[in-house]
Amino acid sequence: MATILYHGEPNGPSxxxxxxxxxxxxxxxxxxxxxxxxERHTLPQVTEPVARDMGVEGExxxxxxxxxxxxxSVFIAQYLDEAGAxxxxxxxxxxxxxxxxxxxxxxxxxxxxxxxxxxxASAHDALAAMDEADFAALTDxxxxxxxxxxxxxxxxxxxxxxxxxxxVTKVSDAVKxxxxxxxxxREWLMGPLTIADFExxxxxxxxxxxxxxxxxxxxxxxxxxxxxxxxxSVQAALARATMSNPxxxxxxxxxxxxxx
Amino acid sequence: xxxITLYHWEPNANSGKPMLALMEKGVKFDSHYIDMLNFDQHxxxxxxxxxxxxxxxxxxxxxxxxxxxxxxxxxxxxxDGPDLMPADPRDRWRVRWWMKFMDQxxxxxxxxxxxxxxVGPNALKAHGQExxxxxxxxxxxxxxxxxxxxxxxxxxSEAEMAESGRRIDVxxxxxxxxxxxxxxxxxxxxxxxxxxxxxxxxxxxxxQPHLSNDEVTPNIMRWLRAIYRRPAxxxxxxxxxTPMASRVEILEQDYIPPRDEAEGIASGVR
Numbered sequence: 001m002a003t004i005l006y007h008g009e010p011n012g013p014s015x016x017x018x019x020x021x022x023x024x025x026x027x028x029x030x031x032x033x034x035x036x037x038x039e040r041h042t043l044p045q046v047t048e049p050v051a052r053d054m055g056v057e058g059e060x061x062x063x064x065x066x067x068x069x070x071x072x073s074v075f076i077a078q079y080l081d082e083a084g085a086x087x088x089x090x091x092x093x094x095x096x097x098x099x100x101x102x103x104x105x106x107x108x109x110x111x112x113x114x115x116x117x118x119x120x121a122s123a124h125d126a127l128a129a130m131d132e133a134d135f136a137a138l139t140d141x142x143x144x145x146x147x148x149x150x151x152x153x154x155x156x157x158x159x160x161x162x163x164x165x166x167x168v169t170k171v172s173d174a175v176k177x178x179x180x181x182x183x184x185x186r187e188w189l190m191g192p193l194t195i196a197d198f199e200x201x202x203x204x205x206x207x208x209x210x211x212x213x214x215x216x217x218x219x220x221x222x223x224x225x226x227x228x229x230x231x232x233s234v235q236a237a238l239a240r241a242t243m244s245n246p247x248x249x250x251x252x253x254x255x256x257x258x259x260x
Numbered sequence: 261x262x263x264i265t266l267y268h269w270e271p272n273a274n275s276g277k278p279m280l281a282l283m284e285k286g287v288k289f290d291s292h293y294i295d296m297l298n299f300d301q302h303x304x305x306x307x308x309x310x311x312x313x314x315x316x317x318x319x320x321x322x323x324x325x326x327x328x329x330x331x332x333x334x335x336x337x338x339x340d341g342p343d344l345m346p347a348d349p350r351d352r353w354r355v356r357w358w359m360k361f362m363d364q365x366x367x368x369x370x371x372x373x374x375x376x377x378x379v380g381p382n383a384l385k386a387h388g389q390e391x392x393x394x395x396x397x398x399x400x401x402x403x404x405x406x407x408x409x410x411x412x413x414x415x416x417s418e419a420e421m422a423e424s425g426r427r428i429d430v431x432x433x434x435x436x437x438x439x440x441x442x443x444x445x446x447x448x449x450x451x452x453x454x455x456x457x458x459x460x461x462x463x464x465x466x467x468q469p470h471l472s473n474d475e476v477t478p479n480i481m482r483w484l485r486a487i488y489r490r491p492a493x494x495x496x497x498x499x500x501x502t503p504m505a506s507r508v509e510i511l512e513q514d515y516i517p518p519r520d521e522a523e524g525i526a527s528g529v530r
Contacts, residue, residue: 050434050437050438051357054361054365054434055361056360056361056364056365065350068350070350070353070357071357072356072357072360073507074356075353075357075360076353078349078352078353078356079349079350079352079353082349082352083349083350093334093338094323094325094334094338095335096333096334096337097330097331097333097334100333101326101327101330104327104330108364116278145426145430146423146427204309256401258368258411258420259368259403259407260371260408260425
């Protein structure tokens with residue numbers, strides 16, 4: 001069975017999936033790609049591209065198995081866990097529901113905000129510097145019309161005040177949610193280590209530099225981030241970085257909720 | 261009496277998902293109908309159960325569960341009965357992927373039409389402008405306040421409606437292509453993805469008659485009729501109280517020809 005994990009720099013959803021892979025004990029080939037060069041859209045030997053093309057997450061890692069492109073970092077992490085060591089999801093139905101609800105709050109609220117602010121800080125300059133023909137070639141390969149629009153907006157520097165302020169709020173809310181969750185002295189977000197820790201850390205790690213105020217006085221959250229970062233699976237993921245500061249690596253992510 | 265109560269509106273969209281999942285599992289539950297057009301979901305007795313004022317919610321003993329797809333996953337794991345998730349991890353991934361795609365990308369586009377043509381006008385007709393403005397002020401979640409305001413006062417922009425229309429077109433073609441690959445949406449076994457998808461798609465031949473019919477989407481029609489034939493689906497849709505739920509009866513027709521888009525709009529429950 002031909003299996004390969006294509007991932008960006010160890011940040012955001014790529015970091016979450018690489019960490020889950022490390023915990024799973026599975027031996028899967030990893031191939032770094034440059035998400036900001038659109039390399040995800042021209043992967044070789046993808047015969048079932050629908051999840052790659054239409055995934056809600058935007059530019060994240062892609063696990064290709066027998067030609068089928070699998071996306072969405074939480075679900076790839078669940079796959080790796082269930083195919084491997086099976087240690088990252090609560091067995092109790094209610095605890096599992098709590099983990100899934102936590103991950104949804106991160107992917108639906110914090111992730112679009114982090115990707116928006118991260119792209120403003122770190123992706124806009126690179127895309128703005130591309131010449132017209134190269135950028136057109138990149139976006140022509142993107143199947144999803146709304147994802148293509150997010151690329152165009154990042155290149156154009158279209159970061160309106162309203163969504164910027166809302167994104168800062170959403171990142172701050174997520175940090176507070178982490179800090180509050182840890183108030184009872186627990187080590188990890190759900191008690192035992194789960195996918196929620198990696199998914200949350202992945203999206204928030206790069207925000208310490210972009211929205212420093214969100215982290216001010218959040219000592220429990222800060223200590224938890226250190227614990228996640230120290231985890232061997234996360235260290236192994238970070239060792240795959242091809243740049244000195246992978247937390248500053250961003251590409252267009254999930255869209256901000258259209259309903260407001 | 262059971263120790264499970266489901267608070268739901270019509271068997272449709274989000275409410276219908278846990279209703280149908282419970283019935284497929286054969287789990288007995290107390291059904292508590294929340295009349296969304298009467299703003300039952302924002303009344304103190306319901307907010308005491310779900311402070312966010314969203315439907316559906318389920319109580320199981322002292323536990324309160326919210327968010328329709330997550331409730332379905334809980335129902336499947338917590339109770340005996342047929343497993344509504346496949347065993348193979350890759351099939352499970354596909355179930356989850358399709359549910360997220362439908363929940364976050366496709367369903368909000370359908371519901372923009374549903375709210376503009378059905379929920380908003382009917383709520384306004386029933387309550388009048390003054391009362392409805394006061395009701396909207398009581399809604400706990402700011403994004404739901406925005407949605408209600410837009411629906412009731414017809415504030416969805418042309419660009420928003422056009423984008424929703426585009427997504428519905430793309431999404432229907434994606435569903436048709438996927439259902440051409442296998443019997444069920446995400447794996448070879450009936451799963452939560454089918455329960456989810458049916459709640460999104462059962463009325464498409466009525467609401468989108470130009471995009472979904474036996475000529476252009478034969479696999480979607482085969483799939484919808486197969487789910488409609490299941491005893492759990494029949495039981496579930498009996499809990500509907502408005503014309504919205506009775507739309508499901510279109511699936512009794514053996515052949516549904518293409519019709520103009522205008523006929524879908526005229527059906528009033530688009």
